[in-house]
Amino acid sequence: MQLFPCPFCGPREESEFHYGGEAGNLRPDGSEVTAERWAGYLHMRDNPKGPTREIWVHLTCGEFFAMSRDSVNHKVSGSSVLGEAEHGA
Amino acid sequence: MTRQYSALSLFKEGIAGQTGWEKAWRSPDPKPRYDAIIIGGGGHGLATAYYLAKNHGVTNVALLEKGWIGGGNTGRNTTVVRSNYFYPESAAIYGLAHSLYKSLSTDLNYNVMFSARGILTLAHSESAMETAARSVNAIQVNGIDCELFSVEDVRRVVPIYNFSPGTRFPVYGGTWQPSGGTARHDAVAWGYARAASRLGVDIIQNCEISDFIIEDGRCRGIVTSRGAIRAERTGMAVAGHSSVLAAKAGFRLPVNSYALQACVSEPVKPIIDTVVISPDTGVYVSQSDKGELVIGGALDRIPSYGQRGNLPVLEGVIAGMLEMYPIFGQLKMMRQWAGIVDVVPDSSPIIGESPLPGLFLNCGWGTGGFKAIPAGGTLLAHLLATGRHHDISRPFDLDRFARGRLVDEAAGSGIAH
Ligand SMILES: [Zn+2]
Numbered sequence: 124m125q126l127f128p129c130p131f132c133g134p135r136e137e138s139e140f141h142y143g144g145e146a147g148n149l150r151p152d153g154s155e156v157t158a159e160r161w162a163g164y165l166h167m168r169d170n171p172k173g174p175t176r177e178i179w180v181h182l183t184c185g186e187f188f189a190m191s192r193d194s195v196n197h198k199v200s201g202s203s204v205l206g207e208a209e210h211g212a
Numbered sequence: 213m214t215r216q217y218s219a220l221s222l223f224k225e226g227i228a229g230q231t232g233w234e235k236a237w238r239s240p241d242p243k244p245r246y247d248a249i250i251i252g253g254g255g256h257g258l259a260t261a262y263y264l265a266k267n268h269g270v271t272n273v274a275l276l277e278k279g280w281i282g283g284g285n286t287g288r289n290t291t292v293v294r295s296n297y298f299y300p301e302s303a304a305i306y307g308l309a310h311s312l313y314k315s316l317s318t319d320l321n322y323n324v325m326f327s328a329r330g331i332l333t334l335a336h337s338e339s340a341m342e343t344a345a346r347s348v349n350a351i352q353v354n355g356i357d358c359e360l361f362s363v364e365d366v367r368r369v370v371p372i373y374n375f376s377p378g379t380r381f382p383v384y385g386g387t388w389q390p391s392g393g394t395a396r397h398d399a400v401a402w403g404y405a406r407a408a409s410r411l412g413v414d415i416i417q418n419c420e421i422s423d424f425i426i427e428d429g430r431c432r433g434i435v436t437s438r439g440a441i442r443a444e445r446t447g448m449a450v451a452g453h454s455s456v457l458a459a460k461a462g463f464r465l466p467v468n469s470y471a472l473q474a475c476v477s478e479p480v481k482p483i484i485d486t487v488v489i490s491p492d493t494g495v496y497v498s499q500s501d502k503g504e505l506v507i508g509g510a511l512d513r514i515p516s517y518g519q520r521g522n523l524p525v526l527e528g529v530i531a532g533m534l535e536m537y538p539i540f541g542q543l544k545m546m547r548q549w550a551g552i553v554d555v556v557p558d559s560s561p562i563i564g565e566s567p568l569p570g571l572f573l574n575c576g577w578g579t580g581g582f583k584a585i586p587a588g589g590t591l592l593a594h595l596l597a598t599g600r601h602h603d604i605s606r607p608f609d610l611d612r613f614a615r616g617r618l619v620d621e622a623a624g625s626g627i628a629h
Contacts, residue, residue, distance in 0.1 A: 124522075124524060137522065138524045142513060142514060142515060158615070158616075159614050162614040163464070165557075167464040167465065167613070168455065168466065168467060169455070169464060170464075170469055170515070171455075172455075173517075177515070194469070194515055197518055
């Protein structure tokens with residue numbers, strides 16, 4: 124069982140967490156958003172092999188946060204509370 | 213040299229000390245230019261090569277594989293072949309694959325050991341039975357053989373199931389596709405490779421793509437670890453790495469990569485003669501011809517390119533299996549592994565020209581790519597030969613995500629991916 128670091132609760136078992144998407148995938152704003160842009164936001168992904176920064180939720184405490192991870196060897200390099208980069212301005 | 217496999221050639225070679233067998237496929241050096249390039253030496257790529265040559269007469273083709281053929285998901289899956297899908301578009305594509313599988317051994321002159329042993333999908337609650345009845349209706353309307361099973365039917369087909377009162381996963385019935393079954397995964401790869409090679413396709417292993425050659429906004433070939441290779445049309449069938457290649461070509465795909473685990477037990481005498489799937493526990497079981505129980509589970513819910521898998525899912529699979537089949541309690545597990553699968557939001561494949569003209573896609577099969585190999589090959593070959601969609605592949609174009617016309621099999625047939 125791998126341990127993931129919740130910024131609020133500390134290291135907890137991976138099964139307490141749920142993946143929430145790639146960090147920085149911001150919802151398009153405004154009334155003139157093309158179908159392609161919506162498709163990009165809803166469906167298209169970078170899906171990187173190697174270092175990646177993702178949004179996760181710790182189901183136990185209910186908090187969302189950002190986690191930096193390697194998608195090949197699964198090593199976690201850190202986690203942090205959500206900042207502007209993840210929320211948008 | 214003996215080329216054709218038959219009882220007579222086997223007998224002759226037996227007498228001659230097995231000295232006359234020709235190599236199953238050639239291993240030529242890559243030429244600088246081809247009519248078409250196929251990236252990926254798994255089942256889908258190899259089938260594409262074969263059907264390009266056989267159906268379209270395009271034989272000046274290079275198939276490039278970064279490792280060895282069949283070493284990715286083709287050699288890692290649990291070999292189930294079925295076509296019991298909800299939407300007509302899906303029934304058409306998986307039905308095409310299923311019908312080609314039935315005659316594949318004869319077609320390729322290679323025994324792929326397709327065994328129509330039937331596929332049972334269990335229903336563990338009253339509401340699951342209602343859904344099963346709805347599925348069976350839709351599948352029958354699609355022209356696919358499928359029946360609704362009662363508890364008695366399940367008992368007849370899988371007598372070793374745990375039917376005791378108070379079990380965590382009681383059986384209310386299920387759906388049954390009698391023509392579904394299994395095929396030998398390695399043989400599918402090797403059979404297509406041999407047949408394609410005999411028709412003139414160059415199969416080049418240990419050849420990794422480092423970049424695409426892009427001129428005037430078109431894909432004109434690729435740069436590989438063995439030099440540049442040019443072609444006006446390139447197809448990619450690289451499940452598990454689709455996003456990585458797409459990034460090199462300058463576009464993104466609606467794909468998330470996840471690990472899908474499987475494991476096998478020590479070989480035992482025949483105990484289960486069908487494929488049993490339990491959507492609620494995510495566990496499916498069949499028995500190989502060697503006697504090993506082949507056990508698969510649901511996806512790891514952690515995006516991953518590591519071909520190992522994490523413990524919680526494996527633990528859930530084994531726990532579910534033991535509750536459903538207490539008789540397996542003393543079995544020793546021999547091997548566990550994972551393959552990296554392309555998971556797409558609507559659980560349907562992506563087939564068609566990519567945003568980079570001249571580059572064509574066959575990806576996004578999720579956890580079910582093996583069963584679709586003959587269809588994926590036929591359809592990508594059609595695209596590479598004609599530049600246009602086959603009627604069956606049209607609904608699966610990448611443009612469906614911007615048009616909102618998804619083929620949502622996760623909602624339709626309740627498949628796990
Ligand atoms: Zn927490």
